[in-house]
Amino acid sequence: DTEVTQTPKHLVMGMTNKKSLKCEQHMGHRAMYWYKQKAKKPPELMFVYSYEKLSINESVPSRFSPECPNSSLLNLHLHALQPEDSALYLCASSQGTGFTETQYFGPGTRLLVL
Amino acid sequence: DAKTTQPTSMDCAEGRAANLPCNHSTISGNEYVYWYRQIHSQGPQYIIHGLKNNETNEMASLIITEDRKSSTLILPHATLRDTAVYYCIVRGPNTGGFKTIFGAGTRLFVKA
Numbered sequence: 001d002t003e004v005t006q007t008p009k010h011l012v013m014g015m016t017n018k019k020s021l022k023c024e025q026h027m028g029h030r031a032m033y034w035y036k037q038k039a040k041k042p043p044e045l046m047f048v049y050s051y052e053k054l055s056i057n058e059s060v061p062s063r064f065s066p067e068c069p070n071s072s073l074l075n076l077h078l079h080a081l082q083p084e085d086s087a088l089y090l091c092a093s094s095q096g097t098g099f100t101e102t103q104y105f106g107p108g109t110r111l112l113v114l
Numbered sequence: 115d116a117k118t119t120q121p122t123s124m125d126c127a128e129g130r131a132a133n134l135p136c137n138h139s140t141i142s143g144n145e146y147v148y149w150y151r152q153i154h155s156q157g158p159q160y161i162i163h164g165l166k167n168n169e170t171n172e173m174a175s176l177i178i179t180e181d182r183k184s185s186t187l188i189l190p191h192a193t194l195r196d197t198a199v200y201y202c203i204v205r206g207p208n209t210g211g212f213k214t215i216f217g218a219g220t221r222l223f224v225k226a
Binding site for chain 1: 148150156160163205215216218
């Protein structure tokens with residue numbers, strides 16, 4: 001089973017709202033990732049967690065706040081977003097963080113900020 | 115950092131083999147070639163990866179040239195459901211390491 005699940009599938013929020021995206025995997029993977037994908041563009045890495053600790057933040061604005069409560073769960077807390085933050089947010093996981101580790105992606109959450 | 119070059123788009127007839135090329139002329143000896151695809155509005159799907167030998171799995175075959183400067187992903191019998199953007203990615207300790215850095219990819223259209 002190589003399934004990564006993400007909820008919700010779709011989210012519409014105003015610029016003053018606070019919302020959270022959730023990601024879950026039960027493959028025993030110890031690395032989890034958040035990517036952002038704008039329309040007609042490739043995914044871009046936002047954050048990497050390794051063994052539940054944040055190891056990479058790709059200079060993401062603080063209105064995006066990741067959290068890894070345990071090895072199976074990854075959250076992305078959203079606050080005071082801008083319309084340009086509307087995108088597909090993808091979660092991925094891998095066994096470890098070595099460059100030979102295959103990353104498995106979830107279906108994504110499509111976010112619209114009004 | 116090794117970069118990849120792929121055609122912007124390709125067509126393939128249903129039932130025929132789809133051969134997707136990728137150029138990675140600056141690849142280093144310890145860098146792997148990965149292929150992912152992304153069907154419209156879904157998350158990227160891992161297809162296959164390799165270092166220097168040709169690889170085959172239930173989805174596709176990966177042919178890497180002897181000098182490793184290019185590779186070809188082969189879908190042996192393309193179906194309409196193979197219509198997607200295909201990403202060729204080089205990963206290694208000097209290419210973002212565990213980061214999966216996506217390029218623009220090739221948009222494959224499989225036609226009936």
